[in-house]
Amino acid sequence: MKASSPVQSLNKDDIANMGFDNLQQLLERMPANGSGAFSTRGNSQDSTANGGASISLRGLGQMRHWY
Amino acid sequence: MINGRRVGSSAFAEGISNSFVDINNIPVSAIERIDILKDGASAIYGSDAIAGVVNIVLKKDIEGIEINLDYGDDSGTGYDETTASLVWGVKADKGSASIILDYFTNGTLSAEDMGRFGTANQSPYGGEDYRSSRGYPGYFYVDGVKTIDPDCPADSATASGSCLFDYGAYNMTIPTSERVGAIGQFDYMLTDDLTAFLELSVQHNTSEAGGAPTPLDEDAGLTVPGTHPDNPFGQDIDIGRYRTVDAGARRWDIESDTMRIVAGLRGVFNDWDWEVSAQRGRSESTQTGDRTQGWVRTDYLQAEIDTGNYNPFGAAVNSQDVIDRITTSLVRQGKSSITAYDASISGHAFTIGGRDIMMAAGAEYREESVSDVPDEQFQRGLIFGTEAVSAFGSRDQHAAYVEFSIPVTDNFELQLAGRYDSYSDFGSTTNPKIAFQWGVSDELTARGSWSTGFRAPSLAQIGLEPSEKSDFLVDSYRCAADNVDCELLDYNFVFAGNPDLEAEESETWNVGMIWAPSQEFDIGFDLFNIVQDNKIDSLQNQDLYDEFCGDQNSTVCVRNAPQAGETFGSIDVINSAFVNIGSQEVQGVDLSTHYSLGLNSYGDVKFGLEYSYLISFEKEIDGETIDYTGEYEYPEHRWLATTNWMMDDFAANINLSYIGEFEDYNKTRTVDAQLLVDMSGSYRFNEMFKLSVGVNNVFDEDPSFAIGDGDADLYGYAMGVHNPLGRFIYTKVTMNF
Numbered sequence: 071m072k073a074s075s076p077v078q079s080l081n082k083d084d085i086a087n088m089g090f091d092n093l094q095q096l097l098e099r100m101p102a103n104g105s106g107a108f109s110t111r112g113n114s115q116d117s118t119a120n121g122g123a124s125i126s127l128r129g130l131g132q133m134r135h136w137y
Numbered sequence: 138m139i140n141g142r143r144v145g146s147s148a149f150a151e152g153i154s155n156s157f158v159d160i161n162n163i164p165v166s167a168i169e170r171i172d173i174l175k176d177g178a179s180a181i182y183g184s185d186a187i188a189g190v191v192n193i194v195l196k197k198d199i200e201g202i203e204i205n206l207d208y209g210d211d212s213g214t215g216y217d218e219t220t221a222s223l224v225w226g227v228k229a230d231k232g233s234a235s236i237i238l239d240y241f242t243n244g245t246l247s248a249e250d251m252g253r254f255g256t257a258n259q260s261p262y263g264g265e266d267y268r269s270s271r272g273y274p275g276y277f278y279v280d281g282v283k284t285i286d287p288d289c290p291a292d293s294a295t296a297s298g299s300c301l302f303d304y305g306a307y308n309m310t311i312p313t314s315e316r317v318g319a320i321g322q323f324d325y326m327l328t329d330d331l332t333a334f335l336e337l338s339v340q341h342n343t344s345e346a347g348g349a350p351t352p353l354d355e356d357a358g359l360t361v362p363g364t365h366p367d368n369p370f371g372q373d374i375d376i377g378r379y380r381t382v383d384a385g386a387r388r389w390d391i392e393s394d395t396m397r398i399v400a401g402l403r404g405v406f407n408d409w410d411w412e413v414s415a416q417r418g419r420s421e422s423t424q425t426g427d428r429t430q431g432w433v434r435t436d437y438l439q440a441e442i443d444t445g446n447y448n449p450f451g452a453a454v455n456s457q458d459v460i461d462r463i464t465t466s467l468v469r470q471g472k473s474s475i476t477a478y479d480a481s482i483s484g485h486a487f488t489i490g491g492r493d494i495m496m497a498a499g500a501e502y503r504e505e506s507v508s509d510v511p512d513e514q515f516q517r518g519l520i521f522g523t524e525a526v527s528a529f530g531s532r533d534q535h536a537a538y539v540e541f542s543i544p545v546t547d548n549f550e551l552q553l554a555g556r557y558d559s560y561s562d563f564g565s566t567t568n569p570k571i572a573f574q575w576g577v578s579d580e581l582t583a584r585g586s587w588s589t590g591f592r593a594p595s596l597a598q599i600g601l602e603p604s605e606k607s608d609f610l611v612d613s614y615r616c617a618a619d620n621v622d623c624e625l626l627d628y629n630f631v632f633a634g635n636p637d638l639e640a641e642e643s644e645t646w647n648v649g650m651i652w653a654p655s656q657e658f659d660i661g662f663d664l665f666n667i668v669q670d671n672k673i674d675s676l677q678n679q680d681l682y683d684e685f686c687g688d689q690n691s692t693v694c695v696r697n698a699p700q701a702g703e704t705f706g707s708i709d710v711i712n713s714a715f716v717n718i719g720s721q722e723v724q725g726v727d728l729s730t731h732y733s734l735g736l737n738s739y740g741d742v743k744f745g746l747e748y749s750y751l752i753s754f755e756k757e758i759d760g761e762t763i764d765y766t767g768e769y770e771y772p773e774h775r776w777l778a779t780t781n782w783m784m785d786d787f788a789a790n791i792n793l794s795y796i797g798e799f800e801d802y803n804k805t806r807t808v809d810a811q812l813l814v815d816m817s818g819s820y821r822f823n824e825m826f827k828l829s830v831g832v833n834n835v836f837d838e839d840p841s842f843a844i845g846d847g848d849a850d851l852y853g854y855a856m857g858v859h860n861p862l863g864r865f866i867y868t869k870v871t872m873n874f
Contacts, residue, residue, distance in 0.1 A: 074586055075584070078729065082168065090165065090833070091220040096165065097160065098860070112856055121342060123160050
């Protein structure tokens with residue numbers, strides 16, 4: 071029931087063709103990602119999200135629940 | 138979402154209070170499909186579906202075994218990746234089962250590997266000198282007068298008597314990590330109309346984090362007696378700023394365990410599809426540091442200085458014996474849990490004027506909690522220079538939604554949806570959505586939608602206990618009055634949660650067209666606009682500074698007592714908070730096109746382009762509107778172009794990903810665009826065996842130089858935008874049985 075919504079869909083072949091074994095690196099290449107994305111490469115003694123990664127659709131903030 | 142269901146958040150929040158779903162918990166080998174729904178969807182999914190939804194559909198309905206083995210590395214650096222995965226599935230008349238096992242590990246990309254992007258002193262390259270004033274050697278107060286350690290090298294000494302330290306070399310650009318996961322999915326048909334299903338997943342991740350040795354400042358209150366054998370001043374003095382480099386770099390070991398179970402029933406009743414399910418998710422993270430990992434306790438250090446055992450002068454390297462007595466072990470523990478129940482139905486609701494109106498409806502109940510407990514040694518103020526987060530929160534929430542699909546004419550379909558959410562903390566909210574799809578002609582389709590949405594405050598934003606963070610500022614008040622602290626220095630900010638926070642609200646619309654003249658070619662564009670109000674933000678550092686730091690007695694900007702003859706003391710701490718302060722409006726265009734071309738005996742080629750253009754990104758805080766379009770970390774253009782060629786058992790790909798230029802943080806220059814080229818090729822030897830080789834970042838492109846913001850970006854590039862990894866070459870073997 072979502073035909074009226076724009077959807078970018080990547081199937082498993084598209085994913086394999088992108089060449090990443092790490093979801094963060096794959097999603098980082100997506101144009102819909104924006105400011106606010108982060109990953110373990112921001113990890114430091116001070117980072118409060120050590121070990122984690124997230125993307126930020128449209129730069130509107132990390133997805134709390136992927137919603 | 139995983140398989141269309143909301144997933145629990147990580148136990149540790151990002152940036153102190155931003156809850157997030159940890160995508161490191163989802164193995165790529167387990168993914169069947171990723172759907173990025175780029176539309177407001179709170180009317181169906183509830184909180185957070187403001188800018189869209191990412192749904193990860195896991196592999197299922199598999200028959201046989203697939204094994205993947207993959208190794209790749211960024212040559213000349215410590216970074217490499219090893220992946221092994223096994224996907225197994227079986228199908229029978231009565232049901233299906235699938236199991237996915239995945240292992241991933243990567244090596245460390247160190248500051249040394251990064252060359253010029255591994256130092257905090259970017260001034261030789263046209264950037265800022267972000268070295269720290271907590272130095273080794275450091276500076277002292279002799280008779281209340283700031284006095285630099287006489288052994289401070291000339292290139293580290295500042296005009297105001299600080300001895301700078303480059304912490305960059307201790308940084309891990311990408312730390313090592315290891316992930317092990319298992320996923321099981323099971324379906325069993327109880328009757329023709331009733332199926333039971335179960336999804337189970339467990340994931341165990343470990344990684345490291347860390348940085349330079351412990352920095353100490355005036356707040357630590359350390360002193361050196363005049364009787365200390367190494368004291369060059371021969372009298373009792375205070376330590377100003379110092380760093381225990383001889384105790385080693387600070388390192389954390391991080392371990393997280395995530396578990397998720399979904400059990401439910403689905404079936405058909407009177408032509409209505411229905412489903413009920415229960416979900417339980419739990420995530421536990423532990424961050425530990427021990428005596429060999431640079432964690433210094435100030436009371437232990439003071440005791441060893443008092444007895445004359447520890448020498449804090451002249452960058453002395455103290456004996457291991459003494460180091461063992463000033464260091465400690467630390468533990469931080471985070472937990473997050475989600476329990477959810479939902480029920481939904483969909484089917485043919487009624488017929489009006491000969492047209493079938495379809496309906497979907499559902500209800501949900503959810504409980505969530507998080508806790509993040511730092512080591513009690515942090516709470517007792519014995520550990521310096523590292524932020525400690527402490528947060529507790531829980532809430533429950535229920536919701537109901539309904540959605541109608543109305544074919545108004547043969548080629549015009551209208552969708553109406555609405556959702557009610559009630560939260561135990563901030564109250565309730567109702568969000569509608571209206572959308573249409575119009576088949577203008579056989580080749581041309583138009584679509585559009587309007588909806589409202591919301592984003593509940595994160596549990597950490599509500600339940601955060603005072604937590605420290607350090608950021609760079611110029612203390613211009615003190616500089617003007619007393620001519621000290623005129624350089625960019627790092628200061629402590631303390632954040633606290635706010636139980637009175639309300640939900641962020643949003644309004645989203647999009648309109649678009651798709652033109653598909655043939656099977657081989659389609660092109661579509663969508664214009665979107667998102668307005669967010671009541672946005673939760675911490676107060677801006679500079680605003681807080683401007684408003685409060687000009688007052689020596691401010692309780693927001695707390696200053697130390699001024700030295701004799703001075704107006705202001707140095708800044709001790711600036712108290713910040715989260716408030717429903719801002720609004721923002723984002724507008725942009727997405728373009729998506731696909732073209733496939735048959736080359737007869739030379740196979741088939743498929744081209745694809747996904748392009749996002751940011752028209753405007755305006756944020757309003759305190760009545761002031763700032764347009765971030767093209768500003769720091771907000772490039773206007775991003776695109777991904779893919780080319781895939783297939784002939785018999787050969788396949789090859791070239792992917793280009795582009796992030797456009799944007800202004801540097803201080804607006805004096807432009808940060809260059811980055812174009813990354815990824816290539817791969819594969820050959821299938823037989824039914825059983827396939828070999829792939831590939832190169833990511835083929836041209837070994839460096840991240841684009843950026844002076845940076847002095848907060849997250851200290852090493853000459855925009856870490857949140859640009860990829861630091863060089864040329865990465867990999868080989869992958871796929872076996873099917």
